[in-house]
Amino acid sequence: MTTFASVLPAIVSEARRRRVVMGVAFALIALAALVTGMLWPKKYEASTTILAQESSIISPLMEGAAAATGNKNRASIARDVIFSRKVMSEVLVAGGWMATHPSPVEQDRIIDGIKARTKVVTAHDNLITISYSDSNPKRTYLVTRELAQLFISESLASKQRESRDAYEFINSQVEAYRKKLTDAEDKLKAYRDSNDDARPGSEADTNARISQLRSQIETARMDLMERRSQEGSLAAQLTGESEVNTVQTTGGIYETQMADLQGQLDKLLLTYTEEYPDVVRVRHQMQDLRQQMAQDDQRKAAAQLSGTPIALDSRVQFNPAYQQIKTQLAATRASTAAAAARLGASEAMLQSELQRSARIASSENVTSELTRDYNVNRDVYQDLLKRRENARVSMNLDAEQRGLTFLVQNPAVMPLTPSGLRFMHFSLAGIALSLAIPLGLLFCAVRFDPRVRSVERLEQATGLAVLASIPFYPTPNDRRRDRLQNLILLLMVAGVGVVYLAMFWLRLKQ
Structure with missing residues (x-):
């Protein structure tokens, strides 16, 4: 090897x-x-970072009274906003491309180039970074700055349009439901005016009246039965009494008076002595009464001895028990007649209220339907009123930019050195x-050269050993x-x- x-x-x-x-x-x-x-070609790149704030100081203060526009959606559609035709047209002017008055086709080609050199990156759903690269550093800076400004202005304008459109829509619904509520109220009022039994509370009043009349009838029946029983009892008692009473004779009267005086004396002696004037007076009265009784006894005895008949000295008067029972019987009969009259009147009024209850029941379906329509329209109308006020506050906040949610975190700067x-x-x-390259070619030439x-x-x-080699000697x-x-x-x-x-x-x- x-x-x-x-x-x-x-x-x-x-x-x-x-x-x-x-x-x-x-x-x-x-x-x-x-x-x-x-x-x-040189490539200059500039970038700017925009913070889409998720909350602000005014948000907790206006919680429940205003609806804030979602920032996360704004960050997610940043690319669509920046690459819109309106923004790109403003960028062509800011970058100086419109100075040469390009044709529409050339404008589209330039816009495609701008889009290709523009990067929009969102991080954490609320941090938007806009980067733009170009061969001209000044134009790179101007275009990047213009993109950030146009994105913020378009986002704010979109928020304002959204709030205004929401308010106008809710306001139109409020007016529509106001008309529906007025119509439902007029229909319900007209029906109640034409039907007295359809007024509010008529059914409850009728039911209460029927219950009261039934209680009165039951009470009147019990009272009538009681009075009739009392009348029968008094009539039976009246038949067993005499109309007049006969008082006892003179002796009986004296004995009655003596018993009364003795009772008075016993009562006085419990409190006073024998010398008290009233005690003395009662004793004298008793003594006089004894004398009268003695005289009466002597007179009777003399009459018997002489054989002369004695006339009964008696007094006859009407029986007070009879008179009292008769008076009670008359009063009871009068009250019985009155109770019977009240019972009849109560039964008549009960029939009238039952008929009225039937009329109320027949009109209850219509009234319930009209009332249900009115209540539904009223609830929706009141809810829309609250929503309209919330939408009004939101619209005012966006119009005055009190709830500004976009902040330029890192503004664009002029690139001094090219990138890439x-x-x-x-x-x-x-x-x-x-x-x-030359050394690599030389190594390949030597490595793959078949010469020794x-x-x-x-x-x-x-496979043989080399004994000697002859070196090269230059001339x-x-x-x-x-x-x-x-x-x-x-x-x-x-x-x-x-x-x-x-x-x-x-x-x-x-």
């Missing part, structure tokens, strides 16, 4: 023999790279390639030719170096 160490002497030998060719290749490659670097491959890159690449160039290769090929002509070739190689390398230094010096001067 051939190793690099075994091939290295052959490579050195071939390099010495073909040093002029290698020098020419070195110079051509180096100069070609230098020319390519000079002719390579520059002249220095081509120069360094040219030096590297001018060295690598070393003792080791000859021994490997023949004077060979030495002169070698010095000339070395001089030519040195001049080519020096020339390339001078050209490189001169170009670097010119670049630094610019």
Whole structure:
């Protein structure tokens, strides 16, 4: 197997023999790279970063009263906003392309080029980076700045349009439902005016009245039954009583009076002494009454002795119990008649209320339908009123830019150095390639050359040992030719170096 160490002497030998060719290749490659670097178009790139804020100080203060426009959607459609025809037309003016008055076809071609050189990257759903590259640094800066400004202005204008459109739509719905609510209210009012039983609360009043009348009827029936029973009882008692009462004789009266006086005396003696005037007075009355009783007994005894008939000295009066029962019976009969009248009146009113309840039930379906339409329209109308006020506040916030959600985090700056491959890159690449390509070709030529160039290769090929080798001895002509070739190689390398230094010096001067 051939190793690099075994091939290295052959490579050195071939390099010495073909040093002029290698020098020419070195110079051509180096100069070609230098020319390519000079002719390579410069590319300047500028970028700006816009922060789409998800919240602000005013957001929690207006929570529930205003609806904020979603920032995440704004960030996701940034590319559509920036690449819109309106924005691109403004960019053509800002970049100076319209100064030459290009045709519509040329404008489309320029716009396609601008879109190809423009990058829009969104990070974390709220950070938008706009990058633009061009061969002119000033135009790169102007276009990048204009893209950021146009994106922000278009986004704000879109927010304002969105808020205004939302408010106008909700306002139109409010007016439409206001008319529906008014019509439903007029229909319900007209039906209630034409039907007294369809007024609010009529059913509840009727049900309460029916319940009250039924309670009154039950009470009246119980009262009527009680009074009729009482009337029968009083009539039975009245038949068992006499209309008049006969009081006892005079002796009986005296005994009754004596018993009364004795009761008064016993009551007074419980509190007073025997000398108390009332006690003395009662005792005198009792004494007088005893005298009268004695006289009456003597008179009766004398009459019996003489055989003269004795007339009964009695008093006849009406029976008070009879009179009382008769009075109660008359009052009971009157109250019974009144209870019966109340019962009849209550039953009549109950029938009237039942008929009214039937009329209310028949009109309840129409009233329920009209009321349901009115309630639905009223609820929707009130909800739309709240939403309209919220939309009004949101529209005012967007109109006054109080809820600004876009902030230029990193503004665009003028690019001072081109991006991508520059002249220095081509120069360094040219030096590297001018060295690598000739050496690589030389190594390939030696490596794949079938000729025997070393003792080791000859021994490997023949399997025999080499006893001696004859070295090459140059002649004077060979030495002169070698010095000339070395001089030519040195001049080519020096020339390339001078050209490189001169170009670097010119670049630094610019």
